[in-house]
Every structure is written in C-alpha cells, then in structure tokens.
Amino acid sequence: MKYILALIVFGSIVLFSCKEKKKITPKEIQENLVETNDVAKEQVESGVGQKDSPASLNVQLYSKEEIESFKDSTFVILKKLDTTFLYSMKYATKDNFLKEQVYDCDDCLVRYKTAKQLIKANNEFKKAGLRILFFDCYRPLYVQKKMWKIYPDKRYVADPSKGSNHNRGTAIDITLADLKNDTLAMGTPFDYFGKKAHHAYLNLPDSILNNRKKLKSTMEKHGFWSITSEWWHYNLSQSYKYPVSNFKTTCD
Numbered sequence: 617m618k619y620i621l622a623l624i625v626f627g628s629i630v631l632f633s634c635k636e637k638k639k640i641t642p643k644e645i646q647e648n649l650v651e652t653n654d655v656a657k658e659q660v661e662s663g664v665g666q667k668d669s670p671a672s673l674n675v676q677l678y679s680k681e682e683i684e685s686f687k688d689s690t691f692v693i694l695k696k697l698d699t700t701f702l703y704s705m706k707y708a709t710k711d712n713f714l715k716e717q718v719y720d721c722d723d724c725l726v727r728y729k730t731a732k733q734l735i736k737a738n739n740e741f742k743k744a745g746l747r748i749l750f751f752d753c754y755r756p757l758y759v760q761k762k763m764w765k766i767y768p769d770k771r772y773v774a775d776p777s778k779g780s781n782h783n784r785g786t787a788i789d790i791t792l793a794d795l796k797n798d799t800l801a802m803g804t805p806f807d808y809f810g811k812k813a814h815h816a817y818l819n820l821p822d823s824i825l826n827n828r829k830k831l832k833s834t835m836e837k838h839g840f841w842s843i844t845s846e847w848w849h850y851n852l853s854q855s856y857k858y859p860v861s862n863f864k865t866t867c868d
C-alpha cells in the first residue's frame with residue numbers, strides 16, 4: 617500500500633511539472649529579442665559590457681575593455697558584439713556559385729563601424745519581429761580574385777583590381793528572417809546573377825517588392841547604400857576610407 621501511495625505521489629509530481637513546461641510563444645521570442653536589442657543598444661551607445669542573455673550563452677562576448685579599445689577600423693567578429701543576428705555564410709559551404717568552400721570559418725567579420733551600424737539596423741528590424749541574416753561579410757582579396765576569374769562581370773562581382781567593399785570589411789550580403797527564423801521572400805536566391813535580382817525589376821508580387829523595400833529603406837536609414845544589381849548587397853557609406861584586406865579567416 618505504501619509503495620502504491622508513493623507511486624501516485626511521484627506520478628502527480630511528474631504530471632504537474634510537465635504541464636508547467638510551457639512552449640515559448642512567438643510573442644515571448646519577440647520580447648526576448650527586444651530585450652537583447654536594448655542590451656546591444658546600450659553596448660554600442662555607452663560602450664558598457666554586455667549582460668548575459670539566453671542567446672549569448674554559447675558565445676564568448678567581447679569584454680568592456682576590448683570594446684573600449686576598438687577603433688572604427690578594427691575588424692570584429694559580429695556575434696561577439698551582439699548575439700541576435702542570424703547566419704547562413706554561403707562561402708563557408710559548397711552551396712555557392714563557386715561550388716567550393718572558400719572560407720575555413722563561418723564567422724562574420726566586419727569593421728567595428730560597420731558592426732555598430734548593423735546593430736542599429738537590426739534593432740529596428742527586431743521591433744517589427746525581423747532580424748538580419750548574413751550570407752557574407754568580410755571577404756579576403758584572394759577570394760575576390762577567385763570569384764572574378766569565374767564570373768568577371770562588374771554588376772555581380774567587384775573587380776579585384778579595385779577591390780570589393782567586402783574586402784574592406786564594409787559590405788555585407790544579407791536578407792531578413794522572421795521570428796521562426798524563416799527568411800522572407802525576396803524573389804530570387806542569394807547570388808542570382810540576373811535582372812530579377814535588380815532593384816529596378818518590378819515584375820514581382822507586391823509582398824516581395826515590399827520585403828526588398830523594407831530591407832533597403834532601413835539599411836539606408838542606418839548608413840548603408842545598395843547597388844542596382846543585387847537586392848542582398850549593402851555597402852557602408854564612406855567605405856573608401858578603409859583599405860582592402862587579404863587576411864584569411866580562421867575560427868581560432
């Protein structure tokens with residue numbers, strides 16, 4: 617009898633605790649994003665170190681001292697400044713137009729100035745339940761040369777003799793993702809080298825044109841400019857101030 621009673625008590629405890637395990641709703645995810653958004657804002661505006669957020673637990677964030685030592689031109693690993701971005705770094709896989717993995721590491725590196733503007737843009741997207749997802753960030757010059765050899769068309773690949781703003785750490789290839797981390801429809805895949813990827817191509821459903829518009833207007837508001845032929849590519853204003861780089865990215 618004693619054992620049966622103990623079994624009933626144990627069973628009720630297990631049942632009760634399972635009921636308490638609530639599924640996180642999209643609204644709660646958004647609230648969490650807005651919270652980390654405020655943390656990121658604080659970091660950028662005051663240079664004060666970061667609080668722990670659930671998303672930051674697996675990332676070694678930059679310390680307050682490190683952040684204070686950064687110049688606008690310092691290359692930073694974006695996820696160590698703000699953990700609320702999403703990544704699908706295509707050139708660190710074989711799923712790209714080169715059909716080759718040309719990066720050893722899938723970290724997104726950019727100049728600190730670029731990172732600060734990206735955080736501001738992402739904070740604005742987060743208020744609408746969206747986030748920036750990166751396809752590419754800093755790209756060494758030797759990779760630019762490789763791309764140019766395969767696709768020597770200035771509309772889609774910058775001429776390495778002049779250097780791409782990706783080589784300067786001031787350009788990024790991005791899209792938007794929603795609260796379920798699903799990317800928004802933009803009309804073509806990333807690196808679709810054709811008219812349909814141009815900003816002037818309007819023969820697309822309104823929902824897609826609106827998604828492109830949302831991305832472009834918010835990026836422009838935060839100091840980025842687009843090129844006519846790729847909906848995903850954005851350059852930081854005054855990119856020319858930063859030299860072309862050729863260092864290899866490693867994840868150590």
Ligand SMILES: C[C@@H](N)C(=O)N[C@H](C)C(=O)O
Pocket residue numbers: 752763770771772773774780781782787789807846849
């Ligand atoms: C290759 C493509 N993703 C890209 O970034 N193109 C621009 C024009 C560049 O190479 O800078």
Ligand SMILES: [Zn+2]
Pocket residue numbers: 752782787788789848849850
């Ligand atoms: Zn690009």
